[in-house]
Amino acid sequence: MMKPGSKLVTKGLCIPLDSIGHDCTDPGGSTSNCFLLPSWTGRGIFNGGLNLDEQRHGRDIGGGGGRATRKRRRRDDDGGGPRARTILEQLIYDEIRQCDVCARAVLWTPSQERRHFQVQDDGQSPEDHASPQLTSIAERLPGFIERHIHCLTPMPCSFCTTEKAGAERWCGSLYCCADCQIRGEEGARRNAGRGELPTNANETSVASSNVSPPKLLPPKLFFCQSRFLGGGKVDPDLATEIIVSISAIEGRFKSIFGYGDEDVNTATQIIGAEECALLITTIIACTNPDWIRELFVFSSKGDECIAPPGYINSGEESLVEDLWAMSRSHSSVSDMLPKCNCVLGTAFPSYAEFLRFYLDTKRHCVLRVNLTTHPMLSYVTKTMLTPRLSEDERGLALELLMSTCSISDFDRVTKYNNGSAVHNEDVEQSSILRWRKAAYLAHRFSSQSDSDDSQLKQIRSHLQKSYFAYSPCAFRRKLHSCVPTLALSVGDLSRKGEDDSRQAPLESLNWLALHDIPCTDTNFDHIFTISKLGSLEGDLKTRQAELKRLMGQEFVCSCTRCQVEARKNDLGRNVELHFNEVQLRNIADLAMQHGRFEDASALYDTILRTHPRNGDVLHARAASYLGRASASSFAKHGHCQGYFVKAQRLWEQAGSIKECLIHPGIATQVKKQSVYRTLQYCKASLSDETSIKNNIAFTTYLDGRCFITNNEPVISLEECNNIISKAETHADGWTTSRHYAVPTTDIPLHELTEIHSWFHQLWNEKLRPLLRLQFQLTGNESFTTSNEFQRDIFIHDCFIVRYDAKRQKYLPPHLDESTISFIIPLNSDFKGGGTFVHSLGRTVAPTTGGMMSFCGGDLIHSGDPVVSGVRYIIAAFCFVDLVDSGTAKCVDDQIIPSCETDPTFQSQKQTKLKEILSCDVKAAVNQAFFFGFDL
Numbered sequence: 039m040m041k042p043g044s045k046l047v048t049k050g051l052c053i054p055l056d057s058i059g060h061d062c063t064d065p066g067g068s069t070s071n072c073f074l075l076p077s078w079t080g081r082g083i084f085n086g087g088l089n090l091d092e093q094r095h096g097r098d099i100g101g102g103g104g105r106a107t108r109k110r111r112r113r114d115d116d117g118g119g120p121r122a123r124t125i126l127e128q129l130i131y132d133e134i135r136q137c138d139v140c141a142r143a144v145l146w147t148p149s150q151e152r153r154h155f156q157v158q159d160d161g162q163s164p165e166d167h168a169s170p171q172l173t174s175i176a177e178r179l180p181g182f183i184e185r186h187i188h189c190l191t192p193m194p195c196s197f198c199t200t201e202k203a204g205a206e207r208w209c210g211s212l213y214c215c216a217d218c219q220i221r222g223e224e225g226a227r228r229n230a231g232r233g234e235l236p237t238n239a240n241e242t243s244v245a246s247s248n249v250s251p252p253k254l255l256p257p258k259l260f261f262c263q264s265r266f267l268g269g270g271k272v273d274p275d276l277a278t279e280i281i282v283s284i285s286a287i288e289g290r291f292k293s294i295f296g297y298g299d300e301d302v303n304t305a306t307q308i309i310g311a312e313e314c315a316l317l318i319t320t321i322i323a324c325t326n327p328d329w330i331r332e333l334f335v336f337s338s339k340g341d342e343c344i345a346p347p348g349y350i351n352s353g354e355e356s357l358v359e360d361l362w363a364m365s366r367s368h369s370s371v372s373d374m375l376p377k378c379n380c381v382l383g384t385a386f387p388s389y390a391e392f393l394r395f396y397l398d399t400k401r402h403c404v405l406r407v408n409l410t411t412h413p414m415l416s417y418v419t420k421t422m423l424t425p426r427l428s429e430d431e432r433g434l435a436l437e438l439l440m441s442t443c444s445i446s447d448f449d450r451v452t453k454y455n456n457g458s459a460v461h462n463e464d465v466e467q468s469s470i471l472r473w474r475k476a477a478y479l480a481h482r483f484s485s486q487s488d489s490d491d492s493q494l495k496q497i498r499s500h501l502q503k504s505y506f507a508y509s510p511c512a513f514r515r516k517l518h519s520c521v522p523t524l525a526l527s528v529g530d531l532s533r534k535g536e537d538d539s540r541q542a543p544l545e546s547l548n549w550l551a552l553h554d555i556p557c558t559d560t561n562f563d564h565i566f567t568i569s570k571l572g573s574l575e576g577d578l579k580t581r582q583a584e585l586k587r588l589m590g591q592e593f594v595c596s597c598t599r600c601q602v603e604a605r606k607n608d609l610g611r612n613v614e615l616h617f618n619e620v621q622l623r624n625i626a627d628l629a630m631q632h633g634r635f636e637d638a639s640a641l642y643d644t645i646l647r648t649h650p651r652n653g654d655v656l657h658a659r660a661a662s663y664l665g666r667a668s669a670s671s672f673a674k675h676g677h678c679q680g681y682f683v684k685a686q687r688l689w690e691q692a693g694s695i696k697e698c699l700i701h702p703g704i705a706t707q708v709k710k711q712s713v714y715r716t717l718q719y720c721k722a723s724l725s726d727e728t729s730i731k732n733n734i735a736f737t738t739y740l741d742g743r744c745f746i747t748n749n750e751p752v753i754s755l756e757e758c759n760n761i762i763s764k765a766e767t768h769a770d771g772w773t774t775s776r777h778y779a780v781p782t783t784d785i786p787l788h789e790l791t792e793i794h795s796w797f798h799q800l801w802n803e804k805l806r807p808l809l810r811l812q813f814q815l816t817g818n819e820s821f822t823t824s825n826e827f828q829r830d831i832f833i834h835d836c837f838i839v840r841y842d843a844k845r846q847k848y849l850p851p852h853l854d855e856s857t858i859s860f861i862i863p864l865n866s867d868f869k870g871g872g873t874f875v876h877s878l879g880r881t882v883a884p885t886t887g888g889m890m891s892f893c894g895g896d897l898i899h900s901g902d903p904v905v906s907g908v909r910y911i912i913a914a915f916c917f918v919d920l921v922d923s924g925t926a927k928c929v930d931d932q933i934i935p936s937c938e939t940d941p942t943f944q945s946q947k948q949t950k951l952k953e954i955l956s957c958d959v960k961a962a963v964n965q966a967f968f969f970g971f972d973l
């Protein structure tokens with residue numbers, strides 16, 4: 039803290055006007071020490087929302103310079119009341135200019151130097167060397183100077199983050215050390231030519247201060263999906279810290295606006311609901327400049343609701359620039375909140391008016407957001423072009439979509455599909471996805487029975503609700519990392535751990551721990567990092583280039599991921615790397631989430647060199663093989679290039695390591711291997727199998743990518759009923775979150791012990807030969823690399839699925855993680871349902887006990903909504919892979935410890951396995967730890 043009485047040396051001064059306005063301490067609104075800021079806020083200013091609109095006068099600060107598209111309205115009605123005419127105000131008017139650094143209104147001293155504050159901590163009283171007027175202000179308003187001395191307290195530089203005494207203050211909220219100050223090349227380029235402000239070309243300080251600070255971006259608002267690894271946990275002590283700091287912000291929010299949770303309506307009076315909704319557009323847009331135009335267009339809703347024409351398609355002085363400028367202006371909620379006072383109790387008549395206010399003041403507001411106009415949803419409306427739906431139905435579908443599908447879910451589903459190999463004819467998939475989903479929802483709506491009315495009402499009331507959203511800019515000062523620990527996540531904390539996250543309403547923004555965050559460091563800045571990149575999926579070069587573009591040419595990211603990737607060639611080799619296991623693990627897990635399985639494999643291998651018995655890493659390593667297996671194109675290779683078999687062998691070996699027994703993931707895989715006899719088939723000789731003839735007739739669709747059996751079932755009606763009854767009486771009940779992106783309500787077959795031997799026989803005698811025949815796995819060796827290998831089909835996951843009109847009715851469009859999937863309907867006493875295959879353009883449903891088989895990883899399909907009754911099916915994900923004569927080893931065998939052969943251990947293992955598998959694996963998987971705050 040600066041000592042009282044520190045000397046303020048002002049060689050020219052840049053003082054954000056709004057901070058002066060806020061300094062007014064005159065509760066009665068007397069004129070003595072109030073400032074009126076003419077036409078600046080676009081509304082009246084301080085003092086309890088007193089609207090001084092009519093009194094606005096003064097010079098046009100924009101003055102024709104600055105940004106061409108953002109000229110301030112000039113008010114020449116200079117006849118304001120006495121309040122407007124205090125000497126002080128006049129002084130200030132004379133000194134108002136637009137700061138060329140922060141682009142806000144500032145006081146400007148006659149010396150016209152573009153320097154900001156400098157502090158000399160010599161214990162002398164404040165003094166202004168350059169401006170008698172300001173000295174005069176200082177004398178009359180001691181608090182005013184104090185305030186700025188306070189502001190000049192050495193701060194961590196916003197750009198390099200080192201705390202430096204005498205760091206300079208760029209503007210209302212950015213602190214920049216001298217080193218960074220001269221680096222803002224990007225800013226300088228952008229500022230060049232905006233010569234409206236008084237300059238003195240002969241003074242070097244002018245030249246150097248013509249440099250804008252490097253751009254700092256708000257965090258990207260992205261939605262974390264935990265594919266294999268279930269999110270992260272945060273050390274409880276750290277979590278408390280964050281919650282404390284966040285509630286402090288929230289407390290500030292409440293005290294500023296003077297209301298608590300109960301008085302939520304106040305907030306909508308601040309800015310109309312419509313505007314709020316559009317502001318969240320802005321907020322989201324701020325997180326990704328590339329979205330802005332699109333989002334603004336999509337969020338247009340009639341004339342009063344669109345951004346003024348000048349802001350769209352206006353070339354280089356575009357909205358994007360403005361938005362970035364805004365995001366630079368404030369660094370914390372407490373910094374920005376006081377400035378919202380000026381509009382307390384008012385609503386903007388139109389979006390244009392609001393936007394003008396927003397852009398002119400550059401105030402990030404805490405807002406109430408009405409989700410009915412959420413841009414994401416408008417976007418959905420726009421692309422929802424289904425001919426099946428009438429206008430009304432479309433509206434209803436949209437409503438229902440909003441109520442049942444969180445953005446994160448929407449994002450996940452589309453991402454999931456976009457990320458996978460998709461056949462050419464499915465290029466329209468994303469729009470199909472949207473309308474298809476909407477169609478389901480419309481369908482669901484139209485099938486609402488009377489008893490569901492209350493649910494509908496609930497949905498409707500949910501839609502009427504509006505929500506608070508903090509601008510992510512508030513958290514802008516968090517450090518960037520290409521392997522961030524945090525992401526902002528939308529959702530309701532009270533529902534954490536619930537099975538169906540798709541149902542979570544968008545009631546809060548939370549910080550989501552992307553992986554475990556241990557409390558190892560007292561410097562939270564380094565622990566809590568976010569990504570400022572739009573996408574983390576790029577390689578080192580791409581990311582560094584993008585970061586330079588975003589943060590300034592000098593910016594070099596030195597996060598662990600960048601460091602590790604710079605040494606990519608050393609991964610997996612016997613070279614000292616100096617990265618710890620946790621760091622490598624986080625980077626590898628991120629690669630898994632991105633589907634960069636090769637990168638992930640190399641990183642896991644590196645960890646396994648030093649921690650060969652780490653169950654988590656072995657499991658993840660096997661999962662990376664499986665990822666590569668499902669990324670292999672069946673059409674191109676005809677098999678998984680050995681990766682499925684490698685994954686299985688690794689799980690087998692991991693399951694034989696003492697330390698790995700307690701690992702639920704490995705235990706499950708080992709159990710599946712024994713139920714589906716995966717390894718037995720992997721090692722079996724195929725000669726006897728190829729002779730199996732199948733006499734089950736089927737019809738071929740889509741050039742051999744989809745088959746449906748004709749009339750003869752593969753399992754009898756009695757068998758179907760038996761499975762249903764076994765499933766319905768299964769002690770552990772139905773699971774709803776086994777599959778990460780599009781979960782079904784199901785029971786895995788490996789849990790239904792009573793039917794294991796029946797299923798094995800069915801697989802061996804009917805299903806496997808039939809599938810081998812359909813997908814030509816026999817007699818077509820052109821896909822294999824040598825005579826040593828033959829192709830075969832393996833089950834990776836098989837489960838009984840349950841749909842009903844009241845719980846899970848349908849399954850959204852998706853691709854399976856499989857080479858081949860099959861579906862066997864177990865009953866027919868329901869309405870609706872069936873498998874919709876998008877390339878076929880219709881819903882297919884084999885007879886009960888019949889089988890539909892298809893390239894699950896290539897064909898988009900979905901489960902049509904069940905309208906009444908309950909639909910049961912067996913579904914399975916299978917992989918086609920290469921099998922050798924039974925002796926092949928994984929290429930990476932050397933990194934895997936050998937199996938324990940001790941017989942005592944083997945029997946302990948069996949007991950332990952049973953124990954693990956009887957416990958609630960679901961709970962173990964749902965370990966993501968959320969922390970944050972309700973809004």
Ligand SMILES: O=C(O)CCC(=O)C(=O)O
Pocket residue numbers: 782839849854861872873874899900901902911913
């Ligand atoms: O319900 C259906 O017919 C489709 C099921 C499905 O696609 C799946 O479980 O992956």
Ligand SMILES: [Fe+2]
Pocket residue numbers: 852853854859894899
């Ligand atoms: Fe599927």
